[in-house]
Amino acid sequence: MRAPSAIARRAFADSRIRTLAFAYLFAGAAYANVAGYSSAYPTLAERLSFVHSFARNDAVRMFYGKPYELLTGGGYAAWRVGGLLSIFAGAWGLLAAVRALRAEEDAGRAELVLAGTVGRRGTLLAALVAIGVGVTILWLGGFLGLALAGLDLGGSAYLALAIVSVAPVFVGVGALASQLAPSRRIAIELSSAALLTAFLARVVADTSTSLQWLRWTTPLGWVEELRAFSGAQPLVLLLPTGVGALLLTLAGAIAMRRDVGSGLLPARDRTPPNVRLLSSPFAQTLRSERASFAAWLLGSGFFAFVVGVISTSIPSAGLSGAMRRELRKLGAVSITTPAGYIGFSFLFFVLVVSLFACSQIAAARAAEADEQLETLFALPVSRLGWLAGRLLLAAGAIAAIGLFAGVCAWAGAASQNAPVSLSQALGAGANCLPTALLFLGVAALVYALAPRASAGVNYGLVVLAFVWQLFGGVLEAPRWLLDVSPFQHVGLVPAQAFRAGAAAAMLAIAATAAAAALMVFRRRDLMGG
Amino acid sequence: MIQTRGLSKRYASTLALDSLDLTVAPGEVYGYLGPNGSGKTTTIRLLLGLHRPSAGSVELFGIDAWRHPVEAHRRVAYVAGEPFLWPALTGAETFEFLARIRGGVDTAYRDELIERFRLDADKKVRALSKGNRQKVQLIAAFASRAELLILDEPTGGLDPLMEVAFRETVTEAKRRGQSVFLSSHILSEVEALCDRVGLLRDGKLIDQGTLAELRHLSAQTLDVTFAGPPPKLDGLPGVRITSAGPSTLHFEVTGSVTPVIDALAGHPVSALSSREPSLEEIFLHHYASSNGHARA
Numbered sequence: 017m018r019a020p021s022a023i024a025r026r027a028f029a030d031s032r033i034r035t036l037a038f039a040y041l042f043a044g045a046a047y048a049n050v051a052g053y054s055s056a057y058p059t060l061a062e063r064l065s066f067v068h069s070f071a072r073n074d075a076v077r078m079f080y081g082k083p084y085e086l087l088t089g090g091g092y093a094a095w096r097v098g099g100l101l102s103i104f105a106g107a108w109g110l111l112a113a114v115r116a117l118r119a120e121e122d123a124g125r126a127e128l129v130l131a132g133t134v135g136r137r138g139t140l141l142a143a144l145v146a147i148g149v150g151v152t153i154l155w156l157g158g159f160l161g162l163a164l165a166g167l168d169l170g171g172s173a174y175l176a177l178a179i180v181s182v183a184p185v186f187v188g189v190g191a192l193a194s195q196l197a198p199s200r201r202i203a204i205e206l207s208s209a210a211l212l213t214a215f216l217a218r219v220v221a222d223t224s225t226s227l228q229w230l231r232w233t234t235p236l237g238w239v240e241e242l243r244a245f246s247g248a249q250p251l252v253l254l255l256p257t258g259v260g261a262l263l264l265t266l267a268g269a270i271a272m273r274r275d276v277g278s279g280l281l282p283a284r285d286r287t288p289p290n291v292r293l294l295s296s297p298f299a300q301t302l303r304s305e306r307a308s309f310a311a312w313l314l315g316s317g318f319f320a321f322v323v324g325v326i327s328t329s330i331p332s333a334g335l336s337g338a339m340r341r342e343l344r345k346l347g348a349v350s351i352t353t354p355a356g357y358i359g360f361s362f363l364f365f366v367l368v369v370s371l372f373a374c375s376q377i378a379a380a381r382a383a384e385a386d387e388q389l390e391t392l393f394a395l396p397v398s399r400l401g402w403l404a405g406r407l408l409l410a411a412g413a414i415a416a417i418g419l420f421a422g423v424c425a426w427a428g429a430a431s432q433n434a435p436v437s438l439s440q441a442l443g444a445g446a447n448c449l450p451t452a453l454l455f456l457g458v459a460a461l462v463y464a465l466a467p468r469a470s471a472g473v474n475y476g477l478v479v480l481a482f483v484w485q486l487f488g489g490v491l492e493a494p495r496w497l498l499d500v501s502p503f504q505h506v507g508l509v510p511a512q513a514f515r516a517g518a519a520a521a522m523l524a525i526a527a528t529a530a531a532a533a534l535m536v537f538r539r540r541d542l543m544g545g
Numbered sequence: 546m547i548q549t550r551g552l553s554k555r556y557a558s559t560l561a562l563d564s565l566d567l568t569v570a571p572g573e574v575y576g577y578l579g580p581n582g583s584g585k586t587t588t589i590r591l592l593l594g595l596h597r598p599s600a601g602s603v604e605l606f607g608i609d610a611w612r613h614p615v616e617a618h619r620r621v622a623y624v625a626g627e628p629f630l631w632p633a634l635t636g637a638e639t640f641e642f643l644a645r646i647r648g649g650v651d652t653a654y655r656d657e658l659i660e661r662f663r664l665d666a667d668k669k670v671r672a673l674s675k676g677n678r679q680k681v682q683l684i685a686a687f688a689s690r691a692e693l694l695i696l697d698e699p700t701g702g703l704d705p706l707m708e709v710a711f712r713e714t715v716t717e718a719k720r721r722g723q724s725v726f727l728s729s730h731i732l733s734e735v736e737a738l739c740d741r742v743g744l745l746r747d748g749k750l751i752d753q754g755t756l757a758e759l760r761h762l763s764a765q766t767l768d769v770t771f772a773g774p775p776p777k778l779d780g781l782p783g784v785r786i787t788s789a790g791p792s793t794l795h796f797e798v799t800g801s802v803t804p805v806i807d808a809l810a811g812h813p814v815s816a817l818s819s820r821e822p823s824l825e826e827i828f829l830h831h832y833a834s835s836n837g838h839a840r841a
Binding site: 199283285286287288289290291294295296297300304386387388390391392393394395396397398399539540541542544 | 615621642668
């Protein structure tokens with residue numbers, strides 16, 4: 017029994033950071049939404065007005081799904097928290113399955129394990145046990161958030177269960193994709209496509225009148241049909257567990273008979289040479305990052321478009337308490353105007369683009385860890401030039417993502433005839449850049465100084481700064497301590513003026529940090545993985 | 546070509562390389578031998594300016610490798626011990642990329658090497674075995690016609706046929722006047738290819754010279770068969786008996802063999818053969834004496 021349990025513990029440890037981050041997100045989002053609802057709509061009259069305006073909006077339903085009961089905190093949580101977090105539970109499930117089942121094979125570690133005393137079945141079961149522990153942790157996060165916000169324990173447990181019920185289905189999807197796909201990347205692409213399909217099916221079911229039955233075809237719809245806090249239908253749980261079990265059985269059956277390291281789909285490993293974008297290390301970086309650039313660009317563009325569409329339909333009654341507090345703190349912007357809503361929402365795009373900056377530095381570190389830099393720097397390639405080029409490319413991509421989000425927000429708003437001009441929306445996008453460049457510069461310096469720890473430190477800094485900006489005010493921290501977070505200094509363009517002074521300061525720090533990073537990087541030992 | 550003076554590298558508490566003085570002349574093939582962890586890769590990283598010397602200096606073509614790496618690398622090609630490369634590129638794309646960065650390649654020779662090493666150049670690197678990725682590196686390095694080739698255990702993962710192809714390629718490079726710095730622990734390879742050999746142990750260069758010079762300092766092996774019982778040779782200076790039969794003696798002699806010849810005179814010797822030490826014996830002789838190093 018010892019060997020399988022060692023495998024399970026290894027599998028859990030490999031993804032523990034992601035699991036804990038998701039659990040933290042579940043707890044935080046659950047708590048903040050329920051607490052915000054109770055303080056924003058204390059009376060029945062206010063709740064009725066909320067139901068009649070905000071919740072009937074189709075654009076809102078796209079994101080959060082169909083509401084059944086909005087007059088209680090629990091019902092609101094089931095709609096708002098359940099609708100959003102169930103998507104994350106699905107994403108976690110597929111990532112966990114592909115990590116444990118396909119990435120291990122890609123890296124060749126699965127062969128080592130299988131060469132030992134544990135067979136394929138044992139390895140698979142051990143990985144699934146580890147994933148099961150992860151699901152339990154996610155459930156616990158959601159449950160604690162809901163219960164601490166004051167919902168009754170039984171209902172909280174049931175809603176948290178409804179949310180994580182999506183996970184087994186997408187663990188099954190990820191497991192199956194891991195058998196079909198010849199590589200980790202393709203397995204993730206396949207299963208992400210399945211999640212997107214499930215999401216689109218729910219969007220159609222929730223926003224149309226004639227295609228409501230589609231809700232029964234998607235795991236995200238089953239979460240709604242579980243009806244937490246509005247006449248629970250626990251029998252629906254049979255669907256996700258049944259489908260999950262079916263997919264896993266199928267995946268298991270394939271795993272027993274296929275060759276380790278290969279998938280059922282043929283690998284496209286032979287191609288005629290394509291020498292575009294190979295003229296320099298800079299061009300080659302662009303070549304290897306272009307898919308990731310496109311994904312960030314389109315992803316944030318899509319969400320910006322949704323923000324633009326919603327911007328016209330935010331009635332004053334739809335404001336949660338947390339949002340109101342946030343806005344008071346930031347200087348009384350009314351988010352009931354389209355420009356106000358876009359300005360407020362783009363604070364989240366500042367976060368997104370800053371996280372993108374971290375991902376770029378993480379990619380630079382990966383090139384060093386994989387010893388590609390050793391090959392490169394043994395050629396006549398200057399380290400200074402390489403890192404400077406890398407930063408320049410990241411800065412260009414940051415600008416493109418921010419501005420494209422602005423354009424998309426404008427397009428969304430224009431589709432609803434909202435009075436938002438293109439230049440206003442572009443301003444909102446451009447407003448993301450100083451903060452993201454600041455984090456890029458700082459992340460580069462951390463990378464130069466402590467390459468092995470840099471990814472964790474950099475993502476941690478951005479998330480911490482953002483969370484501190486959101487909740488520091490609630491904790492009534494002193495002003496100077498709040499001001500440590502760069503997000504505190506972001507004007508809500510276009511509703512507020514662009515804070516030129518703060519932006520200039522951020523850019524100056526970014527430039528200094530980047531220059532220091534270049535000097536340090538030039539003078540340190542290269543460090544492989 | 547290569548010139549190091551007092552080159553040392555310390556990582557935290559361990560001294561990985563201890564004041565190395567090394568010279569590689571133009572057109573020379575230099576074998577750099579040592580067990581795992583003796584500091585071979587550290588030396589190469591210092592030669593290439595990838596790691597910063599704690600003390601001493603490295604010059605390639607008279608250019609300081611740490612201060613001016615780009616200039617120093619213009620005439621150098623490197624083959625890394627761990628062939629990671631870029632998984633998403635095919636072999637052919639890798640050749641193109643590396644050639645463009647370097648700014649020059651002998652494409653005819655490259656095609657010849659692709660043929661010789663039997664590489665499927667249209668396969669993506671991520672789908673190649675370690676040996677095949679090693680071939681990609683070797684072909685790219687030799688096709689560059691760089692004046693100095695720095696090879697870090699380049700034949701790990703190559704099968705015996707490819708090992709032959711590798712030796713042929715190094716010999717060609719030598720004939721063209723290219724210099725080769727070959728780090729290895731495959732002794733037959735070094736013995737076959739190298740003009741001079743350096744022996745590294747625990748970060749220290751313990752011996753250096755041509756094979757003939759190294760042999761001179763080491764023992765030679767004698768096998769003698771007698772018509773009668775063998776004489777006693779134990780007490781002679783520099784003699785170590787490895788095995789003795791009823792009428793045979795196998796022993797090693799370090800230094801002069803004259804006392805042995807004198808001692809054998811007058812005994813009925815029916816057969817005598819002497820053998821120079823192989824590099825393996827030199828190697829074992831040097832490393833077996835140090836504690837903690839297995840005879841491997």
